[in-house]
Amino acid sequence: MTSYTQAYSRSTLEIGLAEPLQFPHRRYNPLRRSWVLVSPHRTDRPWQGEVNKSSGFSDVHYDPQCYLCPGNTRAGGHVTPKYESVYVFDNDYAALLPDSPDPQRGHAPELLRAERERGRCRVLCFHPDHSLTLARMDVADIRRVVDAWTEEYRTLGAVPEFRYVQIFENRGAMMGASNPHPHGQIWTTEHIPDEPRAETEAQVEYRKSHGTCLLCDYAALEARETARVICENERFLAVVPWWAVWPFEMLLVTKQHRRSLLDFDDADRNGLADILKQVTTRYDNLFETSFPYTMGFHQAPCDGEPHDAWHFHVHFYPPLLRSATVRKFMVGFEMLGMPQRDITPESAAERLRQLPTQHFALR
Numbered sequence: 001m002t003s004y005t006q007a008y009s010r011s012t013l014e015i016g017l018a019e020p021l022q023f024p025h026r027r028y029n030p031l032r033r034s035w036v037l038v039s040p041h042r043t044d045r046p047w048q049g050e051v052n053k054s055s056g057f058s059d060v061h062y063d064p065q066c067y068l069c070p071g072n073t074r075a076g077g078h079v080t081p082k083y084e085s086v087y088v089f090d091n092d093y094a095a096l097l098p099d100s101p102d103p104q105r106g107h108a109p110e111l112l113r114a115e116r117e118r119g120r121c122r123v124l125c126f127h128p129d130h131s132l133t134l135a136r137m138d139v140a141d142i143r144r145v146v147d148a149w150t151e152e153y154r155t156l157g158a159v160p161e162f163r164y165v166q167i168f169e170n171r172g173a174m175m176g177a178s179n180p181h182p183h184g185q186i187w188t189t190e191h192i193p194d195e196p197r198a199e200t201e202a203q204v205e206y207r208k209s210h211g212t213c214l215l216c217d218y219a220a221l222e223a224r225e226t227a228r229v230i231c232e233n234e235r236f237l238a239v240v241p242w243w244a245v246w247p248f249e250m251l252l253v254t255k256q257h258r259r260s261l262l263d264f265d266d267a268d269r270n271g272l273a274d275i276l277k278q279v280t281t282r283y284d285n286l287f288e289t290s291f292p293y294t295m296g297f298h299q300a301p302c303d304g305e306p307h308d309a310w311h312f313h314v315h316f317y318p319p320l321l322r323s324a325t326v327r328k329f330m331v332g333f334e335m336l337g338m339p340q341r342d343i344t345p346e347s348a349a350e351r352l353r354q355l356p357t358q359h360f361a362l363r
C-alpha cells in the first residue's frame, strides 16, 4: 500500500523540481475575476492518440424531417423558405418574449426578487446544406455568416429596450444541440447577463488602473510567449487561455482593439471567417470526429454607453477530454468550490497547434 507521502515524493521525482507549473496551482482569470485549479501531475502523460471509429458526420445534404432545411415546414406551420446562403428567423420556441409583463408583486419579500426580462431569440441557419459544419464550410460562406451576425447585432442592438445581444452556437448532441443542421442562435435581453456583466466590470477597472485595454495587453503577451498560441491570421489570435477551464477551451481575440462587430472593417470580417474555419478544423482533427462545443461572442453591450474598454472576443467551450466519447464533467469540488483541470493549457495548445490544417474528412 502506498502512503500519500510516498505517492507524493514519487510524483515529485517524476515531475522534476524545475517546473513549478507542473505542480498543483491555481490560475487567475482576469476577465471573470475568478480562479481555476490546475492539477497537471494527474494526467500530463504522453499522448495516446486515440481516434474515434465513426466521424460523426452526416452525408445527408437535405433531410425532409429537418425544420431548418430549405422548403420544410416548422412547428406552428411556419415554412422555412428555399434559402440559398443564410436564413434568420425568430425561434418558434423562444426562451424570451418581446413583451413580458412586470412580475413584481405588491409587497414581495426582498429575498424573493424577480424582474421582467424582455428579449428575442433568433435562429441563424449558416448554410442550406444539412451535412455541413463551420469546419467544412468554405471561408467565403462563413464570411456571409459573419455579415449576418453583424446585421443582427446592429438591428437588435438598436432596439432601446434591449441592452445585450448574445451570439452563440451549440454544436453536437453532447452540448444539447437538438438539430445537426449548421445553425446558431442570437438571444437579446433587456438586462446585461452575468457573464458579460462581470467582463464589463473587469475590463473597465483594468483600463482605469492600467490606462490600457485588458485584452489588447493579453493578446500582445500571448503573441510574445507563444506557448498557448494555436494559430493566427492578420487580424485574429487563437489561444488556449492561461485560465482555461475546459480541456481544449479556446479564446479568439482581435489583434486590434475592436469593441464589437460594428467596429469591424472588411479585413476583420474576413479574418473572423478565416480563424473560425482554422480552429473548428483543428478541433475536428483532434479526435477525428465532429467536435462538439459551445461557441459565443462577447462584445460591447448595446445600452447606449460607449464601452471603450470592451474588447471583442470569441469563447469556445468544448466538453471533450481524451477521445470522441470521453467528456469532462463539472461536478464535485468544481460545483462546490472552483473548476479544476488536469492537462495544462500549454499542453492542450501544443496538441491543437501540431494538428494538420486540412480537415481529416478530405484526406
Ligand SMILES: [Zn+2]
Binding pocket: 062, 063, 066, 067, 068, 069, 129, 130, 181
Ligand atoms: Zn437540415
Ligand SMILES: [Zn+2]
Binding pocket: 213, 214, 215, 216, 217, 256, 257, 258, 310, 311
Ligand atoms: Zn483592446
Ligand SMILES: [Zn+2]
Binding pocket: 031, 199, 298, 313, 315
Ligand atoms: Zn468573454
